[in-house]
Amino acid sequence: MGTNTTIAAARRQRTPSRDRAKPYYRWYVPYLFLIPGLVLYLLWTVYPLFYQLYISFFDWKIIPGQESTFVGFANYQTAFADKTFWLAMSNTVTYAIITVIGQMIAGFAVAVLVNRVLVGRRFFRTVYYLPVVTSWVVVSFLFIYLFSPGNSGLINYILTQIGVIKEPISWMANSSTAWVAIYSLGIWKGLGWSMVIFLAALQGIPAELYEAAAIDGTNEWQRLLHITMPLIRRTILFVFVALMIGGFQVFLSVLLITGGGPLHRTEVALTYMFDRSFGQLKFGYGAALSYILAVVIVVVSVTQTRLFGRRGQDVEY
Amino acid sequence: MLDTTRSQQRLFNVVIFLVLCLGVIVAVAPLMYMVSTAFKGASFVQEYPPRFIPETLTLENFQTAFSSRNFGRAFLNSALVAIATSVMVTALASTMAYAFARFEFRGKRILYAGLLTMLMIPGVVLLIPQFILAKNLGLMNSLPGLVLVYSAGPLAFDTFLLRGFFESLPSELEESAIIDGASPFTVFWRVLMPLAAPAISTVAIFSFLGAWDEYVMALNFLTDETLRTLPIAIANFRGQHSTNWGLVFAGSLTAVVPTVLLFVFFQRYFIQGITTGAVRG
Numbered sequence: 001m002g003t004n005t006t007i008a009a010a011r012r013q014r015t016p017s018r019d020r021a022k023p024y025y026r027w028y029v030p031y032l033f034l035i036p037g038l039v040l041y042l043l044w045t046v047y048p049l050f051y052q053l054y055i056s057f058f059d060w061k062i063i064p065g066q067e068s069t070f071v072g073f074a075n076y077q078t079a080f081a082d083k084t085f086w087l088a089m090s091n092t093v094t095y096a097i098i099t100v101i102g103q104m105i106a107g108f109a110v111a112v113l114v115n116r117v118l119v120g121r122r123f124f125r126t127v128y129y130l131p132v133v134t135s136w137v138v139v140s141f142l143f144i145y146l147f148s149p150g151n152s153g154l155i156n157y158i159l160t161q162i163g164v165i166k167e168p169i170s171w172m173a174n175s176s177t178a179w180v181a182i183y184s185l186g187i188w189k190g191l192g193w194s195m196v197i198f199l200a201a202l203q204g205i206p207a208e209l210y211e212a213a214a215i216d217g218t219n220e221w222q223r224l225l226h227i228t229m230p231l232i233r234r235t236i237l238f239v240f241v242a243l244m245i246g247g248f249q250v251f252l253s254v255l256l257i258t259g260g261g262p263l264h265r266t267e268v269a270l271t272y273m274f275d276r277s278f279g280q281l282k283f284g285y286g287a288a289l290s291y292i293l294a295v296v297i298v299v300v301s302v303t304q305t306r307l308f309g310r311r312g313q314d315v316e317y
Numbered sequence: 318m319l320d321t322t323r324s325q326q327r328l329f330n331v332v333i334f335l336v337l338c339l340g341v342i343v344a345v346a347p348l349m350y351m352v353s354t355a356f357k358g359a360s361f362v363q364e365y366p367p368r369f370i371p372e373t374l375t376l377e378n379f380q381t382a383f384s385s386r387n388f389g390r391a392f393l394n395s396a397l398v399a400i401a402t403s404v405m406v407t408a409l410a411s412t413m414a415y416a417f418a419r420f421e422f423r424g425k426r427i428l429y430a431g432l433l434t435m436l437m438i439p440g441v442v443l444l445i446p447q448f449i450l451a452k453n454l455g456l457m458n459s460l461p462g463l464v465l466v467y468s469a470g471p472l473a474f475d476t477f478l479l480r481g482f483f484e485s486l487p488s489e490l491e492e493s494a495i496i497d498g499a500s501p502f503t504v505f506w507r508v509l510m511p512l513a514a515p516a517i518s519t520v521a522i523f524s525f526l527g528a529w530d531e532y533v534m535a536l537n538f539l540t541d542e543t544l545r546t547l548p549i550a551i552a553n554f555r556g557q558h559s560t561n562w563g564l565v566f567a568g569s570l571t572a573v574v575p576t577v578l579l580f581v582f583f584q585r586y587f588i589q590g591i592t593t594g595a596v597r598g
Binding site for chain 2: 025041117127128137138139142146150157188192245270273274283286
């Protein structure tokens, strides 16, 4: 989540206005503060980014003694012709769209209600946020258990009791029901995050605006649509972009819940990359897949910000 | 007329409260079910009908977990790795942020722009080169190696976050310390850091949690059983064929309780970390 919260934020970073007329310290002092962090950063993120490009041009052998051979763009060509990779990409996009819409609607609704409630605002905020602080490994196992096959699975039990289904479902046995478990985990776990951000934005809206609108005889819905939504549109955009980027990186939940199965039907981009590289030891191919995904994510986030940002400015309130 | 709107308003508030309580059940029920399963005996885990409150409470799962090979060790490993990562990230991000916030130097703008650009690349797509690099540097199967990789991940974002915070602080105190002849390190450590405590706490907590919960790198970087971290140990409780869920959730609870406590007590810093930069629109 950390890196997701950054792009819109980065755009708004104000440039420092303070110009130092004369430096207090010798010229090398800032570098002393900079270098330890910079070295670590260059070694473990900047260098790997380029190293990965290099690896992706090889039939990379991880086992000592075996020779890696240069294959040019062959890994990329294989990827574009790989049906499972396309399925994984389309699964990733579907996951992102469904869970982002789910999280935004639910998160926004809860935020509006928490903002309106008279007692227990802090309590509600804390409780709705709890799934966010619980680790992915733990909640993935938890959802496998909740979606257990047979009568004793909690979800099956509840659904049969209220009459939605007649027979217990083997959720993980086929892809469409396995997705139900994966989507609901994504929405359930992420809801609190967007709720907290929406809530902070809602609390920044001056109450006078609503009072004035109420005097003018508007109803709750009109105020929500014509005051709240336009005023926090930049926050809505930020949450949307951040969640989309996060959605494209869906990984651990799928890895642990279905492992991409049955028969690669629930594979997403990262689980497929992981399977090809760490499972099949095709690290060159995995590197190419990683690169394609990284490019997709960067392109998506840049376009989204540009597109929605411009449209937002056209509206005058 | 006024009375009806007032009683309508009161009804409306009650409805909001009830709807939120309903939502709370959805948010918390899965977690409560995990807690209850952790305290159930093995024969009750697949019982029908499923029960939220176990008939008999038992600590058997926790005893099995902690008496199993290396679970206690895994807890310790995770604690060490997470604390070391937290200290490392906090130290490196704050020194970098100090340089960017308070100094002018050659290459400043391009370095910072580079840092921000890298923020767009999700860390998880670097898994393969980081793995191969660690292998080449002989850092496989080493907890300090893991700490190095974990620390590099959040560095750019935390530098960005701290720079913003440092620049929001008045520089008069630092300037008077400088006039009094304080060294740059003294100014940083004695003057700036205490003032920046809230932002520093945010960074420390988030980097701790990131390392505490990390699974995939730990899975591939560590093969030696005695070096495994908590998420790996929990995953190992999930057998290949039949799973003892009570045991899995006893292990899970051991990992989750510290993070929940951290969240409940330091909520302010969580909210600050999440909303920084997000809400200004």
